[in-house]
Amino acid sequence: MSGVRSGTGKEPVAVVGIGQTRHVAARRDVSIAGLVREAAQRALEDAELRWADVDAVVIGKAPDFFEGVMMPELYLADALGAVGKPMLRVHTAGSVGGSTALVAANLVAGRVHGTVLTLAFEKQSESNAMWGLSLPIPFQQPLLAGAGGFFAPHVRAYMRRTGAPDTVGSLVAYKDRRNALKNPYAHLHEQDITLEKVQASPMLWDPIRYSETCPSSDGACAMVLTDRAGARRSPRPPAWMHGGAMRSEPTLFAGKDFVSPQAGKDCAADVYRQAGITDPRRDIDAVEMYVPFSWYEPMWLENLGFAAEGEGWKLTESGVTELDGDLPVNMSGGVLSTNPIGASGMIRFAEAALQVRGQAGEHQIDGARRALGHAYGGGSQFFSMWLVGAEPPTT
Amino acid sequence: MASAPSPEVLRAPLVLEFPFTRSLGPVQSAFLTGLRERTVLGVKTEDGRTLVPPVEYDPVSAEEIRDLVEVGAAGTVTTWAWNHEPRRGQPLDTPFAWVLVKLDGADTSLLHALDVPGPDAVRTGMRVRIRWAAERIGAITDIACFEADDGPAGGGARPHSGEFGDPVTGIVALARLDYTYAPGRAQTAYIKALSEQKTVGERCPSCRKVYVPPRGACPTCGVATAERVEVGPRGTVTTYCIVNIKAKNLDIEVPYVYAHIALDGADLALHARIAGIPYDQVRMGLRVEPVWTEGARFPDHYRPTGEPDADYDTYKELV
Numbered sequence: 221m222s223g224v225r226s227g228t229g230k231e232p233v234a235v236v237g238i239g240q241t242r243h244v245a246a247r248r249d250v251s252i253a254g255l256v257r258e259a260a261q262r263a264l265e266d267a268e269l270r271w272a273d274v275d276a277v278v279i280g281k282a283p284d285f286f287e288g289v290m291m292p293e294l295y296l297a298d299a300l301g302a303v304g305k306p307m308l309r310v311h312t313a314g315s316v317g318g319s320t321a322l323v324a325a326n327l328v329a330g331r332v333h334g335t336v337l338t339l340a341f342e343k344q345s346e347s348n349a350m351w352g353l354s355l356p357i358p359f360q361q362p363l364l365a366g367a368g369g370f371f372a373p374h375v376r377a378y379m380r381r382t383g384a385p386d387t388v389g390s391l392v393a394y395k396d397r398r399n400a401l402k403n404p405y406a407h408l409h410e411q412d413i414t415l416e417k418v419q420a421s422p423m424l425w426d427p428i429r430y431s432e433t434c435p436s437s438d439g440a441c442a443m444v445l446t447d448r449a450g451a452r453r454s455p456r457p458p459a460w461m462h463g464g465a466m467r468s469e470p471t472l473f474a475g476k477d478f479v480s481p482q483a484g485k486d487c488a489a490d491v492y493r494q495a496g497i498t499d500p501r502r503d504i505d506a507v508e509m510y511v512p513f514s515w516y517e518p519m520w521l522e523n524l525g526f527a528a529e530g531e532g533w534k535l536t537e538s539g540v541t542e543l544d545g546d547l548p549v550n551m552s553g554g555v556l557s558t559n560p561i562g563a564s565g566m567i568r569f570a571e572a573a574l575q576v577r578g579q580a581g582e583h584q585i586d587g588a589r590r591a592l593g594h595a596y597g598g599g600s601q602f603f604s605m606w607l608v609g610a611e612p613p614t615t
Numbered sequence: 616m617a618s619a620p621s622p623e624v625l626r627a628p629l630v631l632e633f634p635f636t637r638s639l640g641p642v643q644s645a646f647l648t649g650l651r652e653r654t655v656l657g658v659k660t661e662d663g664r665t666l667v668p669p670v671e672y673d674p675v676s677a678e679e680i681r682d683l684v685e686v687g688a689a690g691t692v693t694t695w696a697w698n699h700e701p702r703r704g705q706p707l708d709t710p711f712a713w714v715l716v717k718l719d720g721a722d723t724s725l726l727h728a729l730d731v732p733g734p735d736a737v738r739t740g741m742r743v744r745i746r747w748a749a750e751r752i753g754a755i756t757d758i759a760c761f762e763a764d765d766g767p768a769g770g771g772a773r774p775h776s777g778e779f780g781d782p783v784t785g786i787v788a789l790a791r792l793d794y795t796y797a798p799g800r801a802q803t804a805y806i807k808a809l810s811e812q813k814t815v816g817e818r819c820p821s822c823r824k825v826y827v828p829p830r831g832a833c834p835t836c837g838v839a840t841a842e843r844v845e846v847g848p849r850g851t852v853t854t855y856c857i858v859n860i861k862a863k864n865l866d867i868e869v870p871y872v873y874a875h876i877a878l879d880g881a882d883l884a885l886h887a888r889i890a891g892i893p894y895d896q897v898r899m900g901l902r903v904e905p906v907w908t909e910g911a912r913f914p915d916h917y918r919p920t921g922e923p924d925a926d927y928d929t930y931k932e933l934v
Contacts, residue, residue, distance in 0.1 A: 251637070251639055251643060253671050254671060285633075343638075359912065365858050369873050373873070373875050425873075473834045473835050
């Protein structure tokens with residue numbers, strides 16, 4: 221029943237170290253090198269490894285335009301102990317943190333390297349993501365609405381298609397912001413959050429309210445991935461990868477379903493096939509998904525097969541996705557509470573791993589054995605996901 | 616390998632310019648503040664070398680390094696290249712040499728400009744010294760350039776605390792990229808048709824879908840598209856949002872409606888503003904038509920036609 225079958229000859233991949241920065245609006249005390257170093261150092265400390273134990277480094281971030289440092293990986297080699305080792309840069313827009321982890325995992329699964337450090341970051345305070353995403357192109361009409369305006373019409377389409385009541389988005393934001401209060405690494409800690417406050421926040425891109433949008437953060441996340449031999453030396457329980465996949469599709473094409481993109485469905489199906497998941501709602505204990513605008517929770521619940529089409533919002537509305545529900549979603553507080561764009565995908569993957577390692581602290585789901593980490597990016601066109609478990613994959 | 620651009624294809628300059636901010640961290644902060652005070656700092660590695668400019672992490676051991684040292688303001692050219700045509704933003708506006716200078720006491724070289732009359736006046740091994748900028752702010756440009764020096768080599772690195780009054784902790788780095796943008800054959804034809812207030816897309820020969828705006832290829836089938844198809848001018852609002860925050864550089868009063876509009880005959884929606892109707896009365900299925908203003912390249916907005924709304928089933932595949 222396992223994804224990593226003996227016939228494939230793949231090496232099982234274990235997560236033995238996880239580190240992240242305390243995400244905030246602006247880390248003016250550190251350079252970009254200092255920021256990534258902090259996350260990487262914490263991941264190594266978690267794994268009780270030294271720089272010399274790492275065979276290769278795989279790093280990801282969103283577009284170079286965000287901070288205006290072209291190919292920052294070149295200058296970050298020193299900070300990540302990559303001198304004399306292979307170092308790869310991955311870029312798949314907002315999904316990059318997930319794809320970066322998967323590229324690193326594949327290097328271990330393919331027995332290219334035994335132990336790989338993977339890291340993703342964004343220092344958005346040094347940047348202007350809005351500018352980086354909406355460059356004025358000659359002969360073209362200026363973009364009329366920004367990132368929220370790009371996604372808001374798709375949220376309206378979801379509401380029309382499913383008949384979801386317009387309060388569902390606020391329930392997601394209220395839940396995720398409360399979850400973030402249990403996560404010391406989360407950017408937003410709104411101690412006095414109430415559902416009423418979420419629902420009273422200004423409507424920015426109707427139907428999306430201010431409190432239903434993600435913040436802009438400085439942060440980095442790192443993981444140490446290793447093979448079976450490395451996992452045996454791990455001082456703490458590893459998380460084991462049971463499946464991982466990426467899928468892409470064009471930003472715009474005739475027949476594109478923005479509400480539930482085909483690439484997302486295909487990506488999830490591939491991960492479930494590898495992991496032997498037949499009923500994701502029953503077989504998966506916790507989900508950390510990329511929800512930059514609150515309504516994407518019910519949308520992705522359907523896209524990822526946790527609910528039938530048109531039914532995702534009912535899981536949210538009935539409390540199934542709460543921390544104490546039977547399918548907790550975004551235990552960490554999610555992208556709605558922390559969004560260093562390039563790192564956001566990896567934070568999802570890392571939270572899934574923390575859960576099955578039993579190391580998620582106050583936001584730990586008791587008995588989480590299998591968890592899904594999910595990321596998407598661009599115009600809902602890049603998807604990356606992994607499923608991790610507390611037990612090694614059976615061969 | 617690039618072929619000569621077709622005269623029919625539009626071209627225009629595209630300048631991307633933005634002032635990025637940089638948090639320096641402890642080592643770069645000390646280095647740049649030092650330059651402001653006419654002091655050049657390097658950092659000691661675990662194997663005893665002195666790196667100038669300094670870095671935060673040891674390139675060999677990967678350990679954090681913080682032992683700062685002061686090196687000389689004079690040094691030796693280790694290699695160079697002549698720059699016969701300085702460009703905007705470079706240290707000097709007359710021809711100069713790019714030089715790598717190993718400052719006295721350093722084990723690595725710093726890249727900067729050397730002010731000399733011509734390439735005959737430069738040689739590897741020559742002695743040079745810093746010419747400080749008159750006004751210094753804590754930036755690499757505090758070194759205006761290097762100039763020839765007849766003094767002897769000498770001086771080692773001396774320990775330095777790296778502490779100065781009023782340290783520089785951040786800089787602004789202005790990034791600018793100059794491109795020539797060409798939208799290509801399909802987009803050019805689309806833009807030229809718009810000048811006659813016509814919207815012309817292209818049909819995929821394989822899946823028969825009509826792309827507006829056209830890209831010259833079908834992203835699903837991966838084949839070139841050439842058959843031109845006029846669509847619209849009327850269309851249906853497939854979905855929309857109401858924008859309540861004012862965008863920079865956009866002279867539109869809020870709130871306004873940003874809509875996806877499937878023009879009649881097109882197989883995907885384009886994005887445009889809806890006006891001529893109160894914003895809170897816009898709805899999915901609303902039938903609209905373009906409103907042109909004199910000399911504009913695109914319709915200014917779309918307005919209701921007064922037709923009955925389109926039935927959801929007629930456009931739901933386009934949402």
